[in-house]
Amino acid sequence: MDVRFASERWKSRVNNKAFNDTFLKACRGEKSDHVPVWYMRQAGRSQPEYRALKEKYGLFEITHQPELCAYVTRLPVEQYGVDAAILYKDIMTPLPGIGVQVEIKNGVGPVIDNPITSLADVEKLGELEPEEDIPYVLKTIKLLTEEQLNVPLIGFTGAPFTLASYMIEGGPSKNYNKTKAFMYSQPKAWGQLMKRLAKMAIVYVKAQIRAGAKAIQVFDSWVGALNTDDYRTYIKPTMDMLFKELKKEGVPLIMFGVGASHLARDWHDLSLDVVGLDWRMSIQEARNQGLVKTLQGNLDPAILLAPWEEIEARTKSILDQGMMTDRFIFNLGHGVFPEVNPDTLKKLTSFIHEYSSSKTL
Template sequence: MDHRRINDTFLKACRGEKTDYVPVWYMRQAGRSQPEYRELKEKYSLFEITHQPELCAYVTRLPVEQYDVDAAILYKDIMSPLPAIGVDVDIKTGIGPVIANPIRSLADVEKLGEISPEEDVPYVLDTIKLLTREQLNVPLIGFAGAPFTLASYMIEGGPSKNYNKTKAFMYAEPKAWFALMDKLADMTITYVKAQIDAGAKAIQIFDSWVGALNVTDYRYFIKPVMERIFSELREKNVPLIMFGVGASHLAKEWHDLPLDVVGLDWRLPIQEAREMGITKAVQGNLDPAVLLAPWEVIEERAKAILDQGMAHPGYVFNLGHGVFPQVNPETLKRLTAFVHEYSASQKK
């Protein structure tokens, strides 16, 4: 029987409970700037690493061991489940996900299949089991991409700066759009529930690019499908986190959804979010570019964010987006220690 003691500070903060200090983890903490990871990447692609549970577990737990963060996030990509439903995707270095069979019509949407996680992505579930049953002493965060963000890659054929094709498809082909949203919602719900059943203790949904939409379009084209996803995931009784980039204008819309934590990027100060009426737990939101500044600047910015975050129960320190490859791992280690020590001193 497993008698490891799990540090549940992160889970308590997600639920809005009192904690002895502010918990911290970093988006893209696994990989990116770590020399051990870079060495692995010379031999293996992202998909090759994720297909090997021992290797993937190693990459996932590295930042926990090196930085002393309060949660691990599974090393994988939001594209990981898409091949199972018939999307021909490859992650190309320096470009990102590239889709060989982009969506152009309702017929293309109807060709998409369903995911069976145990058969299609067993390696993801095996990695989760390995980490949660044997290796981690902090909660593991599972994750998935939200339908809009996945659809943007599937329609554009790869990364985009303006999402013009995606929005044009949404406006011109509403029947096909909603059919695509439903297909991706079904996949997301099934995929995420399997992650939770395997041992994930919290879930983050990344709608990385939904900030490209205005509030009116979000409410009509996106919010109903997100309501369905979070409502179905609620049954699993784990904290649910929402995050996107450049989406401050949608923070109140997210707050309305049946989730636990509103993730903020660096554009919206936590204090302003609270003044807007966001009462749920929040996560964020140091600009990751600050990590390249001198330590005095990092400490000053982190302290200001912590002061705002600690003004209400339910706060998780994070970046406003992912760690850059250029960030020194020692900086993340030092920042984690600062967040822990400073917040503990303020809570006494």
């Protein structure tokens, strides 16, 4: 695969297109001619071009090659016609920069051989220096935003709780027992860990914005494992500080987690612009709870494996609820499955654009 040739060919096509800012308009609550759409995990997994690359390269190997990483990032824009790209990388990407060694194991996910167990372990963590620790990420962003995209690029970071869960558990977990036990039994160490990870996320995000990212999504993927009281006690103060600092950068900020509908109201209180919903809470339910900010979501990704008639009916329902205001972005309730046919995503994107355009006329 000649990625450089593909990049030049795509660049010439992009230069002839106007910049599509419908996603940014929706983040700000401004009217546009259609509902914008992008999909979590739209880059990779289900795409045959990506699977071919994965036969030669690991995830970290791809992200360390800016031309290759940019190619993977922009593929969904070219293939599906989505209104935003999200940078291809992993939430683990910045951790080696602070002294946490991570391995991505096939069929398992991120694995950390020296999990955190004490305050002493927390105090050993270093500070992220983006230009030294992740220059390849910044170069990829610049390639995309300066030469290759006519849609906004979304940068992202893992939230402190989710990053901490991997660092304490040593990898993915079903119940987060070790993480919760650490949080309850070592509050001083937990507080320090939250502060350090929030500081890392702030530095990381600001570097992405300087490089050209037009919006940021914060993934607190696993914070739904906590109840509301524990979230407010152990997590929300850190998130409040994080978003207040990032708000100064002037780009839209999005929050997303899985199984966390009970926290949506608390997210809405933070200094962010967009609340991402998984499929467990409908758009209308969120509005009924008083969420007036832009909502993003929330088709169950499993529906993408159903017949088209079912996909269309579910999508119409979500769109009808979302289009009651201008503050709506269509997305999935979590990421694209590897089994999803890319043609389904292309057809879905076209349907969303056409259906929402007909409703705004």
